[in-house]
Every structure is written in structure tokens, then in C-alpha cells.
Amino acid sequence: MRIGQGFDVHAFGDGDHVIIGGVRVPHHRGVVAHSDGDVVIHALCDAIFGALALGDIGQHFPPSDARWRDADSRQFLRHAAMLMGQHGYMLGNADITVICEAPKVGPLARAMREKLAADLDSEIDRISVKATTTEKLGFCGRGEGIAAQACVLLERV
Numbered sequence: 706m707r708i709g710q711g712f713d714v715h716a717f718g719d720g721d722h723v724i725i726g727g728v729r730v731p732h733h734r735g736v737v738a739h740s741d742g743d744v745v746i747h748a749l750c751d752a753i754f755g756a757l758a759l760g761d762i763g764q765h766f767p768p769s770d771a772r773w774r775d776a777d778s779r780q781f782l783r784h785a786a787m788l789m790g791q792h793g794y795m796l797g798n799a800d801i802t803v804i805c806e807a808p809k810v811g812p813l814a815r816a817m818r819e820k821l822a823a824d825l826d827s828e829i830d831r832i833s834v835k836a837t838t839t840e841k842l843g844f845c846g847r848g849e850g851i852a853a854q855a856c857v858l859l860e861r862v
């Protein structure tokens with residue numbers, strides 16, 4: 706078994722939606738990012754790369770590389786899943802927390818879990834998506850950005 710954790714933050718900027726866990730969510734702000742800025746998928750990829758001791762998302766998909774501009778982050782997750790399989794592991798489970806005052810994540814968690822499970826070739830009950838505010842404290846509390854953290858356990862195939 707291998708354990709990994711990941712954390713990601715993106716600032717809110719101009720826009721009318723955010724992508725969280727592969728789901729497009731209408732919002733009065735967008736996110737500032739090189740890719741689509743999906744904090745859930747970026748944190749989850751880093752957790753998987755960490756569990757495999759394969760560096761981090763920026764090493765696999767450098768922000769300096771124009772190929773990843775506005776990229777759909779689900780391709781990053783499918784790449785992480787491919788590496789997981791190549792190294793002889795499958796997802797045991799993943800537990801993800803989204804941290805923001807808004808948008809509300811709870812009603813969308815099931816849709817996010819379905820997309821993450823599809824990309825990881827996993828079962829939905831192996832993947833948890835939760836959310837919390839920071840009670841109006843800090844950058845998330847001031848509505849300046851959104852964060853996510855992810856923990857994974859990988860099992861030998």
C-alpha cells in the first residue's frame with residue numbers, strides 16, 4: 706500500500722464559472738490558472754504522484770508549456786491513473802476536501818465523484834468529496850480563492 710496527499714490553491718479572478726472536480730459550476734468569479742484551474746483534480750493528482758514518489762503536477766505538466774493552457778484537468782488525472790496502473794497500483798480510496806466560502810459544493814459532490822471515478826477507472830464509493838468554509842477567515846474566507854486537499858491510499862493490483 707502507498708499513501709499520498711496533495712494540496713492546491715487558485716485565486717478567484719474574472720469569469721462566470723469555476724471547474725471543480727471536473728464539474729462546471731456557475732459562479733460570479735472564475736479562477737486564475739494556466740489550465741482550467743480545477744483545484745480538486747490538481748490536489749488529487751499531487752496525492753497520486755506523491756504516493757508513487759513521482760514528483761508533482763508541475764513536473765508532469767509544466768505551467769511554462771503552452772500545451773496545458775486552458776487544459777481540461779481531467780486529462781492530468783487520467784495520466785496519473787495511467788502511471789498508477791503502470792506502477793502496479795489501483796486506487797484504494799481518495800478523500801478530498803474543498804475549501805471555499807462559495808460556491809456551495811455539497812449538492813455537486815456526487816457529480817464530481819462520478820467524474821473522478823470515471824477518470825480513475827474506480828468505483829464511486831472509493832472516492833469522497835467534502836467541503837468546508839473557513840468561517841470567513843483568511844483568503845478563502847475573504848472569497849479571494851479556493852483550495853482543495855486530497856489524501857489517497859493506493860493498493861497493489
Ligand SMILES: Nc1ccn([C@@H]2O[C@H](COP(=O)(O)O)[C@@H](O)[C@H]2O)c(=O)n1
Pocket residue numbers: 803804805806807808809810811812835836837838839840
Ligand atoms: N463551499 C462549501 C462549504 C461548505 N459546504 C457545506 O456546508 C457545511 C458547513 O460548512 P462549515 O464551513 O460551516 O463547517 C459543510 O460541512 C459542507 O457540508 C459546502 O457544501 N460548500
Ligand SMILES: C[C@@]1(CO)OP(=O)(O)OP(=O)(O)OC[C@H]1O
Pocket residue numbers: 713714737738739740741742743747762763764765766767768769770773
Ligand atoms: C496544472 C498546471 C498546468 O500547467 O497549471 P495551473 O492550472 O496553473 O495549476 P497548478 O495547480 O498551479 O499546477 C501546475 C501546473 O501543472
